[in-house]
Amino acid sequence: MDIDKALAYLDDHINLERLTGVASRVEGLSLDRMRRVADVLGDPQHDYPVIHLTGTNGKGSTARMISALLGAHQLSVGTFTSPHLEHVTERISRNLEPIDPQAFADVIGEIASLEPLMGERPWHFEVLTAAAYAWFSQVAVDVAVVEVGLLGRWDATNVADGRVAVVTNVGKDHTDGVGDWRRRVADEKAGIIKPGSHLVLGGDAADLRPVFEAQGPATVWVGDEDFGCLADRLALGGHVVDLRTPYGTIEEVLLPAHGAHQVANAASAVAAVEAFFGRGLHPDVVAEAFADLRLPGRFEVLHRGPLLILDGAHNPDGGRALAATLGDEFDVAGRRHWVLGMLVGRDVDEMLDALGVVAGDHVVACTPPWLRGRPAAELAAAVRARGVEVRVEPDVGAAVSAAWQDALAAGEGDVVVVTGSLYTVGAARTACRRLGLVS
Numbered sequence: 490m491d492i493d494k495a496l497a498y499l500d501d502h503i504n505l506e507r508l509t510g511v512a513s514r515v516e517g518l519s520l521d522r523m524r525r526v527a528d529v530l531g532d533p534q535h536d537y538p539v540i541h542l543t544g545t546n547g548k549g550s551t552a553r554m555i556s557a558l559l560g561a562h563q564l565s566v567g568t569f570t571s572p573h574l575e576h577v578t579e580r581i582s583r584n585l586e587p588i589d590p591q592a593f594a595d596v597i598g599e600i601a602s603l604e605p606l607m608g609e610r611p612w613h614f615e616v617l618t619a620a621a622y623a624w625f626s627q628v629a630v631d632v633a634v635v636e637v638g639l640l641g642r643w644d645a646t647n648v649a650d651g652r653v654a655v656v657t658n659v660g661k662d663h664t665d666g667v668g669d670w671r672r673r674v675a676d677e678k679a680g681i682i683k684p685g686s687h688l689v690l691g692g693d694a695a696d697l698r699p700v701f702e703a704q705g706p707a708t709v710w711v712g713d714e715d716f717g718c719l720a721d722r723l724a725l726g727g728h729v730v731d732l733r734t735p736y737g738t739i740e741e742v743l744l745p746a747h748g749a750h751q752v753a754n755a756a757s758a759v760a761a762v763e764a765f766f767g768r769g770l771h772p773d774v775v776a777e778a779f780a781d782l783r784l785p786g787r788f789e790v791l792h793r794g795p796l797l798i799l800d801g802a803h804n805p806d807g808g809r810a811l812a813a814t815l816g817d818e819f820d821v822a823g824r825r826h827w828v829l830g831m832l833v834g835r836d837v838d839e840m841l842d843a844l845g846v847v848a849g850d851h852v853v854a855c856t857p858p859w860l861r862g863r864p865a866a867e868l869a870a871a872v873r874a875r876g877v878e879v880r881v882e883p884d885v886g887a888a889v890s891a892a893w894q895d896a897l898a899a900g901e902g903d904v905v906v907v908t909g910s911l912y913t914v915g916a917a918r919t920a921c922r923r924l925g926l927v928s
Contacts, residue, residue, distance in 0.1 A: 490598030504613035518643035533626035544657025554758035561778035567625035574915035642680020736769030748814035794901035808843030823902030830913030855888035886920035
């Protein structure tokens, strides 16, 4: 099987990422089918220890930070994340290098050949999860860092038994927002916690601690109580931070990432790795791990003068974090150009409020290249109703080019921010590669 046939095979399976934006709309969720898939493959998810992550925002960044920290200890680290930005092979990596396309095709081919033994046909994400677990076993990783696809309890990744469970936060996403939604979402995320495991819980979910403790973790570390940031100083390209952990302090660490939320993610990552090893981390190893850290599509600065930023914020919490980072860490003297593409199911006005889009800004509305992409014209109408100048360019690449040319014509003081969906950012990254702005 070659890569084209592997992708065609995947596309022939039910893909909930394409079909729904709210988890509660999917009936009859179960791990039975995924357990059968794993059983046919020989349960490869049990061949190595797992650090399992969930959370409304930040889990992808935190997973990359954890992987970098483990790699700095000379371990072979498998990482499974979703969604991807430009190519599906990005989801499965070893030491943060994506799986080779032919290796990806080979492992998908193995799963395809065994599918008749699985009974009920697996779903798209289940095939990807199985491919990740199988490949990690084949290349003999020392540890796997696994990000859930959706919530946790019924997510396909949850056939693994995480030695450490990380919950970055609990926000209003994949929910109808009715009633005590935070507790309900927390209960679903808590499903990844296995009895006797170690839980690293983000500080903003501390009030929900009993929900998570009910799953029986052996120990619980809570952000801002057991670990966190003691000092945070802005630096060129990121932050210099002093981190507190249950084992002591780690001072003067350069974190090459923008946003206070990334500092919180870094604290969670260090805590997770300390929990995994059962000891404190040496400051030099933490510094080495973070020195070359890259977070594609997460407030990724591709150009300065004018500024060009890609950020996969896709919900109000992410939008507020983006706006705060832009305001706190950058001095934008000129105009703000927003390349905005969102999915159906997202509240446009709530997202525009979170981003702080106001009259005087310039918005280029586009359509994310995804089945649930909101039509650019529909998004533009909501922007126009606020008295904000808006241009419709359905193609993401054309939208980025238009905004970029406007910013270039104005001089070095403008900023272009591409946001609204990781699918928008992924397509924008590909367009920026053609413009020579991504290596």
